[in-house]
Amino acid sequence: MNYKNKIFITQKITLAFFVTIFLLLLLPFNNVIAQNDFPTDDQVNAIAKELYCPVCENIPLDVCPTQACAQWRALIKEKLIAGWSKDEIKQYFVDQYGDRVLAQPPARGLNWLVYILPPVVFVGGIVVVYLNLKKIKKSSEKVIKNSDINNDKYLKEMEEALNILNKNEDLS
Amino acid sequence: MENSHTEEPQYQKKLPRWVIIIAFAVLLGFLALMGWGLRNTQQGPVQVGQKVPPFELTTFDGTKIKTDELIGKVIVVNFWASWCKPCEQEAAELEEAWRFYQDSGEVVFLGVDYVDTETEALKYLEKFEITYPNGPDLRTAISQIFRISGVPETYIMDKNGKLASRKIGPFVSISEITSMIDSALNQ
Amino acid sequence: MLPNLGYGSLVITLLVSIYAIVAAVIGERKNLYKYVESARLALLLTFPLLTLTVISIVILLINQNYEVQYVYNVTSSTMPLYLKVTALWGGQAGSLVFWAWLMSAFATAVTLRKWDRDLDFLPWVIIVSSVTLAFFLIMIVAFENPFVRFWSLPSGGELVAMFAPAGSQLIHPFDGRGLNPLLRHPGMIIHPPMLYLGFVSFVIPYAFGMAALITGRKDDRWIRLTRRWTLVAWMFLSIGLILGSRWAYDVLGWGGYWAWDPVENAAFMPWLSGTAFLHSVMIQEKRGLFKRWNMILVILTYSLVIFGTFLTRSGVLSSVHAFAQSAIGPMFFVFIGVSFIISLAFLIKRWDDLRSEGVMTSLLSRESLFLINNLLFIGILVVVFWGTVYPLISELFTGQKVTVGPPFYNSTTGPLFAGLLLLMGIAPLSAWGHSTWKTLGKALWIPAIGSLILLVVLFVSGIRSIGALIGLTVASLAAFVTIYEFWRGMKARHKRSGENYLVALWKLTARNRRRYGGYVIHLSVVFMAIGIIGIEFFQTETQGRIAPGESLSLAGYTVTFKNLAEFDVADGRNVARAVLSVSKNGKDLGELYPRRDFYYDSQQPMTIAGVRSTVEDDLYVILVNWEQISSRGATFKVFHNPLINWLWYGGILLVVGSFIAAWPDPEKEIELAPSRIMKKETGKLVLRP
Incomplete structure (x- = not known):
């Protein structure tokens, strides 16, 4: 709870700060901005793409068709007009709606597991494969002529034909 | 499942016991995790009679309300959102009920705005002339305490902080609200 | 009483499959073939029984028997016939029945094969498939019964139950909720x-x-x-x-x-x-x-x-x-x-x-590449x-709650997929048992040069994304190697038997279908990889609100908003349909009709894109929003998805390859099978009638 409160306070201060500053700064220029058509839908979508709809499951905000999502896109637009940066807007969404709005879990605490476990398991797999392949060297002298790899008569014929062909090609 | 990587060297005579134990431990651990997750999803919302963990609501105007400071009062927690059409059906009734109990000082109404935008939420509050404290559900912490499945949902806590009753979906009439609050008051 | 019939055969199927388990266990334990045979026949019976259940549900769905809860939940009167039928798998209960039905079909097919050589497997195959089947049936019968109906009780209440509670009447809802x-x-x-x-x-x-x-x-x-x-x-x-x-x-x-x-x-x-x-x-x-x-x-x-x-x-x-x-x-x-x-x-x-019976002998052998x-x-x-x-x-x-979304998967699996594509280019050229860099290099250098040329061409043509360059290069290597393999085999046959090239290709594939079917599947994977690389690395998009006559431009295309109409359709939808004209470099390419369907029964909107597909790209337009009353303007989102169609072409090729590889040839199967007579003597089970 403490931690959440801290986040909350910083966010509140940031919010208050930006709202005051930008209301003061931007009001006179409002017309200019309206004429420039800022921000465009593409600028809004660029941020919305990296956020997930907090109520629907696994749908990025930029393509979610519900009314709630349209409101959130409007919110991004509002914040962009207020001069917020992409990261600030993302942080605002996290503070409001939780980590699930991010496309990937933020790398802290337990979430490190997301990023660490797959590589660890994969390295483990490499070790197992390596141990298997290492045995090759020990037994590389044992030639497998007598094994029944080429028991498929047809394949054998094919390989022979190919060998002849390759030789011919090499000569020519 | 990850343990399926454990391919043993080919000439090893016996599978070492620790490998067997680890394989089963990983499997059982995984099953336990799934079982735990399943229990949580099957659990549904907070049950009547259960103690509700204390939480804090920060209203839109910045006031902080802590439920553990409200022991001795009946708390009505209503989850809503501006994008939620059914919520509009009960908004006026909830406000009416709040005005009815406001003077008695025994009942507190808390509106929890579930994943919403502040602009739209304030418009909604203005439209339905809602005067009881309302605030956003920051990081969806409050809704997770109650394990709500959607909006609107209303939870009524008795004077000891235990859940007295709950309503999934919108109230249809003011009498439905008052009868639930009255029974919580009389407990 | 169709629900009772369907439910009855469901319960009987459950009992039959439990019987099959018991009989097979007894037969195996006591070494009595007749019990195993009885279990086998019981398993064969499950398919017709479940077919009866499935037919019952389908008839209920078509006849709009909304007193049945499942029918009420997944269909509505406005739905076309094909959706009413397919609603069989549109909800939990029905899809479990469908699952069980398919399961019993496969179990039947497998128990109908000739078992002479593998009698010792038979009881266990019956047990495993019957247990799985029985488990699904128990779930259906106990928790997800598709035949439960609505009843009104004499006391005035309502109830959902399989059988009529005393004195109750069936409730026939006027319409269903719809899929x-x-x-x-x-x-x-x-x-x-x-x-x-x-x-x-x-x-x-x-x-x-x-x-x-x-x-x-x-x-x-x-x-x-x-x-x-x-x-x-x-x-x-x-x-x-x-x-x-x-x-x-x-x-x-x-x-x-x-x-x-x-x-x-x-x-x-x-x-x-x-x-x-x-x-x-x-x-x-x-x-x-x-x-x-x-x-x-x-x-x-x-x-x-x-x-x-x-x-x-x-x-x-x-x-x-x-x-x-x-x-x-x-x-x-x-x-x-x-x-x-x-x-x-x-x-x-x-x-x-x-x-293992053997040992690995070479780092570059086919088996070690398969291991990787x-x-x-x-x-x-x-x-x-x-x-x-x-x-x-x-x-x-x-x-x-957290979301683990595409960025995580793309960055972690991307390199692994690239590695698989690379292996697909190398492994077919390595030999079983033993390969060296020399033998491998001899086969690989021609396709590799082809891929390098492609890499240079791609780079010169302006592609700078490293991921896309690597992806396309390794994909092309796999394609060249596969084609080269076909070419070598075809040429060898042609030289040896004088067949013309097409006949040689045909016979080559026919004689070793598993291998060459596999190669066709590899090619299909290359196609899909091209499509995926296209959309993942080169997708572009733009969104804007435009009035009639205005246009949006993306990747050389221009879409111009002509008009928008909102109307109701007989199947219970409200449709908002926009008309856009598309042109590229001033050339008119026809019209697109992105629309938004609103379903009254379920109160849900659907966004249907207007798509123009060609081999090299898709133009994909979505209607995002519009002015409700006048046709003053509408918001469109336009995607340009290069090469995406290769993904679907690859899908078709994959089916072709699978058919080539899996087409049955009975003689070979028997020829390859090791003799089982010896094993039967020594084996525990002597299952002979």
Whole structure:
């Protein structure tokens, strides 16, 4: 709870700060901005793409068709007009709606597991494969002529034909 | 499942016991995790009679309300959102009920705005002339305490902080609200 | 009374399948063939019985018997006939029945084969498939009965029950709630059945694998017997996945084909382990290696099928396509626990028996490259598995919901997929048993030069994305190697027998269909890789609000808004349909009609994109928003998806390749089968009537 409160306070201060500053700064220029058509839908979508709809499951905000999502896109637009940066807007969404709005879990605490476990398991797999392949060297002298790899008569014929062909090609 | 990587060297005579134990431990651990997750999803919302963990609501105007400071009062927690059409059906009734109990000082109404935008939420509050404290559900912490499945949902806590009753979906009439609050008051 | 008939045959099927389990166990324990034969006949009976149940449901659905809760939930009077029929798998209860029905069809097919040589497997194959079938039937009968009806009680209350409570009357609702709009798509006819077929048919290789484990037979007979089953299962699952992507592309309206959603992942995971299995069984057949590993893979695949079904149906994970929360969770959980533990226990018990018969002899041999292929597939599987279950773990331990989305999967699996493509380019040229850099290099250098030339061409043409360059280069290597392999074989035949090239190609493929069918599948994967690289690296988009006459431009295309109309359609939709004209470099290319359908019965909107498809790209336009009253303006989102169609072409080629590889040729099967007469003498079971 403490931690959440801290986040909350910083966010509140940031919010208050930006709202005051930008209301003061931007009001006179409002017309200019309206004429420039800022921000465009593409600028809004660029941020919305990296956020997930907090109520629907696994749908990025930029393509979610519900009314709630349209409101959130409007919110991004509002914040962009207020001069917020992409990261600030993302942080605002996290503070409001939780980590699930991010496309990937933020790398802290337990979430490190997301990023660490797959590589660890994969390295483990490499070790197992390596141990298997290492045995090759020990037994590389044992030639497998007598094994029944080429028991498929047809394949054998094919390989022979190919060998002849390759030789011919090499000569020519 | 990850343990399926454990391919043993080919000439090893016996599978070492620790490998067997680890394989089963990983499997059982995984099953336990799934079982735990399943229990949580099957659990549904907070049950009547259960103690509700204390939480804090920060209203839109910045006031902080802590439920553990409200022991001795009946708390009505209503989850809503501006994008939620059914919520509009009960908004006026909830406000009416709040005005009815406001003077008695025994009942507190808390509106929890579930994943919403502040602009739209304030418009909604203005439209339905809602005067009881309302605030956003920051990081969806409050809704997770109650394990709500959607909006609107209303939870009524008795004077000891235990859940007295709950309503999934919108109230249809003011009498439905008052009868639930009255029974919580009389407990 | 159709519901009673359907329910009755459902209950009888359950009893019959339990009988089959009991009889097979007795037959196996006491060495009595007649009991096993009786179990086999019982299993054969489940299919007609379940067919009766399925027909009952379908008739109820078509006749709009809304007094049946399932019919009420998934259909409405405005739905076209094909959707009413396919609503059979549109809800939890019906789709479980469908699952069980397919399962019994496969079990029937497998028990109808000639068992003379493999009688010792028979009881166990019957037991494993009957247990799986019985489990699904118990779930249906106990928790998800599709035949429960609405009753009004004399006291005035309402009740949902199978049989009439005393003095009650049936309630006939006027109309149903209708199918989820996402499912109202022609894809509904084919996508779920394919996916279910894929899931169900993987039970068969598992049943044989378990039979081999339990009976202790060490040879690769179970693999040879199930090779075709596995390939068919894999093909169905692949088709299901590709159709699912296509459906998402058409219907979900976000310009993508794959979202790494938990339900998609649940179907993708058994595909990954199944693909690894398809490759590694060849090592056991050719070299007698990796017996344990193959057993692990087949168990893993079955477990992932069951686990995926559990994830999507129990409500443990939330997803766009997940079924509503249901009571089957705990029961499913118990089944998963029991089947996992039993499989693991038998695997450990037989571990020492499953020793490899040979040794690996070369780092570059086909088998060691297959080993690396398996490592990569399992690596991807681990990533997908972990990404799918992590949100659950996070919620349990920290109380915080998280999303593990495409950025995670793309960055982790991307390199692994590239590695697989590279292997696909090298492995077909390496020989079983022994390869050296020299032999490999001799075969590889021509295709490799081709790929390098392509790399230079791509670079010169302005592509600077490293991921795309690597991806396209390794994909092209795989394609060149595959084509080169066909060419070499064709040429060799031509030289040897004087056949013309087409005949040579035909006979080459026909004589070794598994190999060349596999190569066709490899080519299809290259096609799909090209499509995926195209959309992942080169997709562009723009969005804007435009008035009639105004236009948006993207990637050389110009879309001009002409008009928009809103109207009601007879099947219960309100449609808002925009007309846009498309041009490229001033050339008129016709019109697009993106629309938004609003379904009255379920109160849900659907976004249907207007798409213009060509070989090199798709122009994909979505209607985002519009002015309600006047036609002053509307907001459109335009996607440019280069090469995406190659993904679908690849899908078609994959089916062709699978058919080539899996087409039955009975003589060869018998020829390859080792003699079983000896084993029958020594084996525990002497199953002769």
